[in-house]
Amino acid sequence: IGVVPKLRDVFAGYFRIGAAVNPRTLVSSADLLARHFNCITAENEMKFERIHPHEETYAFEDADRLAGFAREHGMKMRGHTLVWHNQTPDWLFEKPGGGLADKALLYARLKAHIDTVVGRYKSDVFCWDVVNEAVADEGSELLRESKWLRIAGEEFIAKAFEFAHEADPDALLFYNDYNESHPAKREKIVTLVRSLKARGVPIHGVGLQAHWQLRSPPADDIRAAIERYASLGLKLHITELDVSVFEWDDRRADLKSPTAEMMELQERRYEQIFRIFREYRDVIECVTFWGVADDYTWLDHFPVRGRKNWPFLFDERHQPKPSFWKVVNGA
Numbered sequence: 001i002g003v004v005p006k007l008r009d010v011f012a013g014y015f016r017i018g019a020a021v022n023p024r025t026l027v028s029s030a031d032l033l034a035r036h037f038n039c040i041t042a043e044n045e046m047k048f049e050r051i052h053p054h055e056e057t058y059a060f061e062d063a064d065r066l067a068g069f070a071r072e073h074g075m076k077m078r079g080h081t082l083v084w085h086n087q088t089p090d091w092l093f094e095k096p097g098g099g100l101a102d103k104a105l106l107y108a109r110l111k112a113h114i115d116t117v118v119g120r121y122k123s124d125v126f127c128w129d130v131v132n133e134a135v136a137d138e139g140s141e142l143l144r145e146s147k148w149l150r151i152a153g154e155e156f157i158a159k160a161f162e163f164a165h166e167a168d169p170d171a172l173l174f175y176n177d178y179n180e181s182h183p184a185k186r187e188k189i190v191t192l193v194r195s196l197k198a199r200g201v202p203i204h205g206v207g208l209q210a211h212w213q214l215r216s217p218p219a220d221d222i223r224a225a226i227e228r229y230a231s232l233g234l235k236l237h238i239t240e241l242d243v244s245v246f247e248w249d250d251r252r253a254d255l256k257s258p259t260a261e262m263m264e265l266q267e268r269r270y271e272q273i274f275r276i277f278r279e280y281r282d283v284i285e286c287v288t289f290w291g292v293a294d295d296y297t298w299l300d301h302f303p304v305r306g307r308k309n310w311p312f313l314f315d316e317r318h319q320p321k322p323s324f325w326k327v328v329n330g331a
């Protein structure tokens, strides 16, 4: 059989190729990771609820193991994520006697968290998703409702970037979001990031999660989003790429394997996506998949629990799919 080219070598002149990993896939996908990738992101292990479950308790073991793998294999590591409305423990927002914490207490806790976590991984993590998904999806509001916003107002975003910069002045600091190519949400993200930059907040990049489907978002929206974010003069990272075989509102759960049509569409979709990424190689520094191979994806639980999905370039047996060959042959 022909030798399978290494993704990271195929794209050496364009951008780093990354994957989200967790303690299980670190073992099950170790060979694919070592061969094809030169950057990793902890899928959950550096999130607030996992690494700092109680005010006086930090849990570094899993994150340390992932950072160790990156070090052993000469890979870079993206830090994900410091401030988010999801997967964040309730204690952070509570006053000792009960009730909502005030801004001063929340900031003191956030600074302690960031000093501890960013400080610990200073030599392993080269960039952080400092704030994840703060922009509202629908409606006229710029920011989504959250305990962060309720307690501290919109300044929590700038504060998080300032704390992260103080903890590691060398780290590249990113704002990360999904549905980043939807025109309305795209313009809100541009408004937020432009305002942060104008106020001298230490922000260096925008993370496009790129949780995409076979037919959406359209290529023109993806191009427009990359152009608009690039116009801010910041670095772009594709941070959580996967191509679901189901459209967002398709809740069918009857399939045990992808249909031939799905695989044909996915092949053409990945070819189109990587043609766009190569075109914007000057501003895109890193392309990270939100997983490695089809044997495990967060999409197996979201948006439909227990519904299998097949979103990656490698199949459930870790073999390159037709999409893989379209991507490497297009480079």
Ligand SMILES: Oc1ccccc1CN[C@@H]1C=C[C@@H](O)[C@H](O)[C@H]1O
Pocket: 043, 044, 132, 178, 209, 211, 240, 298
């Ligand atoms: O695609 C979405 C739709 C609705 C809400 C959030 C998202 C994406 N949210 C992402 C997905 C998986 C998590 O592991 C990541 O940390 C998170 O950034």
